Amino acid sequence: MNQLLEIRNYQLLPASTARFHQLMEEAALPLLxxxxxxxxxxGPSLQQDDAYCLIRAYRDVGHLQRSQAQFYESEAWRNGPRNAIVALIVSYQNVAIARQSFQN
Known part of the structure; x- marks a missing residue:
C-alpha cells in the first residue's frame, strides 16, 4: 500500500493548459x-485559470526518491517531452504528505 502522497500544483503560461494536459497524458504519464x-x-484546476495539478503516490520516501531519480534522469524524459513541458510552466509548488496525515 502506498503510504505517501505528493501533490504538485503548476502555474502555467496563459492559455497553455490544453497543450500541457495533452503532453502530460500522451508523453509524461507513461514515463511516470x-x-x-x-x-x-x-488535470487542470477547476478553480484557477492556467493551473494544473499532479498527484503521485509512493510506498515511502525511498520509493519517492528512487522513482523520481529514475524518471528525471532518464533519456526518455530528457530527450522526450521535458523541454516542451518545462517551457509551459511558470512556477510550481510541491508537498509530500504521509498517509497518516490524510487518514481518519
Missing part, C-alpha cells in the same frame, strides 16, 4: 508509470 510512480490524479 514506467518509473514506478502511481499517478493518482492529473
Amino acid at each position: 508509470q514506467a518509473a514506478g510512480m502511481e499517478v493518482v490524479f492529473y
Whole structure:
C-alpha cells in the first residue's frame, strides 16, 4: 500500500493548459508509470485559470526518491517531452504528505 502522497500544483503560461494536459497524458504519464510512480490524479484546476495539478503516490520516501531519480534522469524524459513541458510552466509548488496525515 502506498503510504505517501505528493501533490504538485503548476502555474502555467496563459492559455497553455490544453497543450500541457495533452503532453502530460500522451508523453509524461507513461514515463511516470514506467518509473514506478502511481499517478493518482492529473488535470487542470477547476478553480484557477492556467493551473494544473499532479498527484503521485509512493510506498515511502525511498520509493519517492528512487522513482523520481529514475524518471528525471532518464533519456526518455530528457530527450522526450521535458523541454516542451518545462517551457509551459511558470512556477510550481510541491508537498509530500504521509498517509497518516490524510487518514481518519
